[in-house]
Amino acid sequence: MSLSGALATGRLLLSALRVRLAREEERLFAFVAGAACWSAAVWLLAWLHLARKGVFMTVAAILISAAFLALRKRGPCASLPPLGGRTRYVCAALFGGFLLMYVVYAVAPETSLTGNHLGRVEQMQEARGLPAPVAGIVEPGPSAIEFFYLPAFSIGRHASAALAHLSFLAALALGLASYGRRSGCARAGVFAGFMMFLSPLAAVDATSARTEAALACTLFFCYYALELWDATGRRRMLVVAGILLAFAMAIGTSSASLESIQRAARPEYLMGKAIEWTTMGATGQGFFGPVFLLAPLGLLALRKPIGRRTLAGAAFAALWLVGAARPEAALPLAAFVALAMGMALVDSPGMIPLLVAVHAVMSLPQAAAIYSWPDTWRLREWPLKAALHRVNEDAYLMSRMYPAYGWARSIDETAGKSGQVFALAEPARAYCSARIIVAEESEGGRALRATLQAAAGRRDLRRAAISGLKQHGFGWLFVPDADPCARSLRASATGWGITPIKEAHGAVIYRLD
Amino acid sequence: MARLSTVWTRLAQALALAIFALSAYRAATCSITIDEAFTYNRFVGVPYTQTLTDFDANHHVLHALLARLSVVAFGISEFTLRLPSLLGGALYLWVALALSRIIFGPRPMMVAALGLLSLNPLVLDQMSMARGYGAGLACWLLALYFVAGWPPSPRPGQLRAAALALIASVGFNLIFIVPGLALAVWCAIETAREEGAWNNLLNHMILPGIVGTFLILALPLAHAEAQHFYLGEKTLRGSVLTVSQASLLQGMHWFPGRIKIWNTWVWILADKLPWAAAALLLLGIPAGIHTLLRARTTENGRLGTSLIATAWIALLMLVIGNKAAHVLYPFARTGTYWIPLLTLLALWLWKRYVTHAAVRAAVSVAAWAWLVLYLLQIHPSYYPPFRGDAGTKYLVEVLHRMENGSRKIRLGVNWQLVEGFRFYRHRYGLNWIEPVERDSLEQPADYYALLPQDLSLIEKLRLQVLVRHPDSEAVLARPAAVQSSP
Numbered sequence: 001m002s003l004s005g006a007l008a009t010g011r012l013l014l015s016a017l018r019v020r021l022a023r024e025e026e027r028l029f030a031f032v033a034g035a036a037c038w039s040a041a042v043w044l045l046a047w048l049h050l051a052r053k054g055v056f057m058t059v060a061a062i063l064i065s066a067a068f069l070a071l072r073k074r075g076p077c078a079s080l081p082p083l084g085g086r087t088r089y090v091c092a093a094l095f096g097g098f099l100l101m102y103v104v105y106a107v108a109p110e111t112s113l114t115g116n117h118l119g120r121v122e123q124m125q126e127a128r129g130l131p132a133p134v135a136g137i138v139e140p141g142p143s144a145i146e147f148f149y150l151p152a153f154s155i156g157r158h159a160s161a162a163l164a165h166l167s168f169l170a171a172l173a174l175g176l177a178s179y180g181r182r183s184g185c186a187r188a189g190v191f192a193g194f195m196m197f198l199s200p201l202a203a204v205d206a207t208s209a210r211t212e213a214a215l216a217c218t219l220f221f222c223y224y225a226l227e228l229w230d231a232t233g234r235r236r237m238l239v240v241a242g243i244l245l246a247f248a249m250a251i252g253t254s255s256a257s258l259e260s261i262q263r264a265a266r267p268e269y270l271m272g273k274a275i276e277w278t279t280m281g282a283t284g285q286g287f288f289g290p291v292f293l294l295a296p297l298g299l300l301a302l303r304k305p306i307g308r309r310t311l312a313g314a315a316f317a318a319l320w321l322v323g324a325a326r327p328e329a330a331l332p333l334a335a336f337v338a339l340a341m342g343m344a345l346v347d348s349p350g351m352i353p354l355l356v357a358v359h360a361v362m363s364l365p366q367a368a369a370i371y372s373w374p375d376t377w378r379l380r381e382w383p384l385k386a387a388l389h390r391v392n393e394d395a396y397l398m399s400r401m402y403p404a405y406g407w408a409r410s411i412d413e414t415a416g417k418s419g420q421v422f423a424l425a426e427p428a429r430a431y432c433s434a435r436i437i438v439a440e441e442s443e444g445g446r447a448l449r450a451t452l453q454a455a456a457g458r459r460d461l462r463r464a465a466i467s468g469l470k471q472h473g474f475g476w477l478f479v480p481d482a483d484p485c486a487r488s489l490r491a492s493a494t495g496w497g498i499t500p501i502k503e504a505h506g507a508v509i510y511r512l513d
Numbered sequence: 514m515a516r517l518s519t520v521w522t523r524l525a526q527a528l529a530l531a532i533f534a535l536s537a538y539r540a541a542t543c544s545i546t547i548d549e550a551f552t553y554n555r556f557v558g559v560p561y562t563q564t565l566t567d568f569d570a571n572h573h574v575l576h577a578l579l580a581r582l583s584v585v586a587f588g589i590s591e592f593t594l595r596l597p598s599l600l601g602g603a604l605y606l607w608v609a610l611a612l613s614r615i616i617f618g619p620r621p622m623m624v625a626a627l628g629l630l631s632l633n634p635l636v637l638d639q640m641s642m643a644r645g646y647g648a649g650l651a652c653w654l655l656a657l658y659f660v661a662g663w664p665p666s667p668r669p670g671q672l673r674a675a676a677l678a679l680i681a682s683v684g685f686n687l688i689f690i691v692p693g694l695a696l697a698v699w700c701a702i703e704t705a706r707e708e709g710a711w712n713n714l715l716n717h718m719i720l721p722g723i724v725g726t727f728l729i730l731a732l733p734l735a736h737a738e739a740q741h742f743y744l745g746e747k748t749l750r751g752s753v754l755t756v757s758q759a760s761l762l763q764g765m766h767w768f769p770g771r772i773k774i775w776n777t778w779v780w781i782l783a784d785k786l787p788w789a790a791a792a793l794l795l796l797g798i799p800a801g802i803h804t805l806l807r808a809r810t811t812e813n814g815r816l817g818t819s820l821i822a823t824a825w826i827a828l829l830m831l832v833i834g835n836k837a838a839h840v841l842y843p844f845a846r847t848g849t850y851w852i853p854l855l856t857l858l859a860l861w862l863w864k865r866y867v868t869h870a871a872v873r874a875a876v877s878v879a880a881w882a883w884l885v886l887y888l889l890q891i892h893p894s895y896y897p898p899f900r901g902d903a904g905t906k907y908l909v910e911v912l913h914r915m916e917n918g919s920r921k922i923r924l925g926v927n928w929q930l931v932e933g934f935r936f937y938r939h940r941y942g943l944n945w946i947e948p949v950e951r952d953s954l955e956q957p958a959d960y961y962a963l964l965p966q967d968l969s970l971i972e973k974l975r976l977q978v979l980v981r982h983p984d985s986e987a988v989l990a991r992p993a994a995v996q997s998s999p
Binding site: 279354 | 562566715717721731735736
């Protein structure tokens with residue numbers, strides 16, 4: 001529903017702006033720009049506490065009908081210059097094969113550990129809108145992508161949200177290819193599309209309900225819109241670019257500081273990260289695929305004006321990276337770098353097919369297992385049975401998200417949907433209906449945690465610390481055994497004024513008395 | 514006259530064939546050396562995944578892959594393991610012959626040039642040893658030969674052929690990244706003067722070269738750490754000395770020590786070679802400039818300028834690498850490429866600029882005498898730098914005859930022989946020998962394989978010497994208390 005809602009909204013937007021694009025471009029722009037508008041519409045519904053499946057379906061139906069009518073009024077569109085006959089079929093087969101594989105991974109139960117996005121989506125669904133803020137605690141605001149996921153989640157739960165995110169990666173790959181076709185360097189665009197689409201990091205990120213692939217896609221289309229404005233002189237493309245830039249900022253802003261920029265600019269830092277981010281990976285971190293080690297070749301694109309503009313886009317996208325030095329934050333940058341690499345290699349016969357073939361082989365989950373660090377974040381064993389719901393979902397999730405999934409289930413069982421939990425570690429919130437505030441995620445949470453730690457050393461402060469939690473509206477306290485406070489809480493729960501209700505998977509859930 | 518030139522050509526071809534035959538004989542009969550056995554044990558006789566994701570300075574990736582192919586196709590033996598190097602040796606001889614012909618034409622000095630290029634012990638050993646040096650050197654020299662034969666605006670096919678040769682050379686051994694890059698930089702400088710040629714060079718040589726090298730080396734190198742690059746010299750002079758000593762002294766151990774004048778003379782010669790190399794490089798500058806101005810389009814002229822430029826650029830790269838990133842200078846075999854580079858440069862300068870008949874004759878005599886120095890170091894039955902390994906195969910065969918799998922035995926082996934014993938244990942399927950460890954001499958054992966430096970153990974452990982290998986002086990012994998006879 002999110003996809004059709006986005007497509008319909010996008011078509012209406014482009015019709016309203018009277019923007020004429022090539023047929024291939026129009027579909028892609030309709031989807032990405034539509035996703036921005038559709039998210040805004042869902043945000044409005046959530047703000048009005050109308051975030052219900054029936055409402056979403058009604059609005060989507062209206063938009064689709066309107067878009068259908070608008071489409072009928074519009075005349076035929078031109079096409080971009082086609083790819084060569086055999087190339088087209090090979091590309092389609094490669095793209096289709098990997099897409100099919102990704103769909104299976106996306107439909108399998110969500111096991112992304114670090115994303116809290118579906119946790120918030122779950123809470124929005126429970127609250128039929130934006131959840132009420134917790135007194136005295138300023139939580140990080142919801143990402144725009146969560147509003148895009150919400151209608152999908154309301155129908156197909158986790159798998160639908162993951163599929164919605166996957167559609168952004170597919171749009172990015174197709175967008176890169178169509179940009180190349182429009183700019184007269186189709187092979188460079190196709191190369192960049194495959195570099196992104198096949199990348200192990202992009203794959204694992206896009207098949208989880210996260211934000212980075214969507215951000216990369218939105219930023220690239222923002223650049224694409226600016227390029228179209230520059231090439232055609234149509235000012236209305238600036239409106240599309242503005243909408244996309246706003247959507248990108250709303251998906252995730254960069255918190256780049258001078259210190260982080262200086263650190264990232266150190267050559268030894270860059271050299272060390274280059275191998276880790278492209279080939280080896282690190283514990284819990286993804287990697288782009290070894291072919292990205294050739295990224296410095298992208299600098300050769302500086303020889304051409306289009307290459308210089310692409311690298312300028314890369315410099316802008318790099319802002320998202322310096323703020324958070326994680327490989328997945330580099331996905332927006334990688335799209336531009338891949339395009340620049342394609343432009344550098346486009347006149348060298350045989351290099352592009354060779355590198356795409358190597359990248360495809362190296363990106364297969366079985367091949368990546370050979371050369372990467374053992375516990376990197378990547379697609380692992382083929383989850384066909386899980387995708388077809390032929391395995392016990394609880395057991396499947398427990399084996400892949402231990403102990404976070406076990407914690408989430410325990411919290412749900414004890415605190416219930418209405419419970420408000422202060423957590424000293426992060427459970428798998430995507431599978432938890434209770435309202436959970438993780439201490440580390442906000443200034444107020446960290447202050448409360450500090451109070452608890454201080455009270456662990458002083459008996460006279462303990463009840464005051466717990467009543468402080470209660471004043472913020474918390475009814476439950478979740479404490480893993482590894483936490484510094486855990487021993488004191490466990491030893492003298494009565495002294496704190498709390499009751500241990502459930503102990504599971506190396507953690508205890510206390511009720512605040 | 515024409516008949517005479519055919520004679521010299523035939524003679525040179527006969528010499529090349531003889532050198533190849535010698536290399537083939539050594540490949541088939543010489544005992545495995547520590548470095549070859551290490552290559553097999555760690556990079557060839559293991560799953561492909563380990564070949565591609567493990568790294569050490571000893572790992573010559575393309576060689577390991579081809580050796581693996583050879584071993585899989587023809588079974589494991591010293592010869593099959595050395596087959597890629599042997600084929601590389603054949604290629605080297607062909608290119609050396611072609612380059613000698615470019616410089617001298619079909620004349621007597623062509624034969625001498627071929628000998629000087631091929632019989633240097635550092636080069637000759639690598640024509641058959643199961644390492645990547647020989648094949649890498651052959652491919653790099655092939656690239657030089659291609660470049661020398663280019664017209665002013667080379668065709669894409671010619672550029673791609675040179676790129677392929679350079680990719681193979683670096684794939685065979687990382688040391689060729691220095692002369693390979695130097696040659697590529699010179700090509701870039703050369704072609705920059707022709708309109709449109711730079712783009713051609715970039716698209717058909719440089720980019721394919723980078724991509725090809727990347728595809729071969731990226732995965733193993735991703736697992737490399739700074740401490741893996743341990744082999745090298747701290748100073749440039751020290752580096753040149755290791756190359757000159759390996760060229761002139763390594764195979765001379767058989768020469769009677771009492772002929773002191775000879776011994777001293779060769780040592781002095783080896784000691785002075787760095788100065789000779791420096792003089793050669795300096796002399797090359799005016800010669801190169803003169804050739805660029807006068808005869809840069811001829812094959813001979815292009816070869817000369819390419820040699821001078823490549824030598825200087827390679828030297829600069831080594832110095833900059835050492836000063837800026839503390840990269841060590843080459844050590845003996847890791848500087849193998851300097852031998853054909855400087856030999857060809859010396860021969861080219863002599864042919865082109867020494868015109869006085871008496872001087873020409875004197876230099877000719879010196880060249881032939883130099884060749885004699887190389888000939889004196891040829892040892893068909895072993896590789897001089899690895900003389901200690903010469904008897905490993907023999908010791909294993911004796912052990913095999915004595916025990917023949919009747920019981921499980923434990924070996925105490927000098928650490929230098931451990932890799933060789935592991936290789937032969939696998940090659941002959943001697944599973945009745947317990948896995949050989951590096952510290953095995955410190956534990957009680959059923960048999961001991963000792964090198965001359967361990968002979969004190971014979972008395973200390975009361976060992977009975979069973980056999981002694983004449984070349985390596987390695988000894989197979991066992992505790993004297995054991996009564997059964999071989």
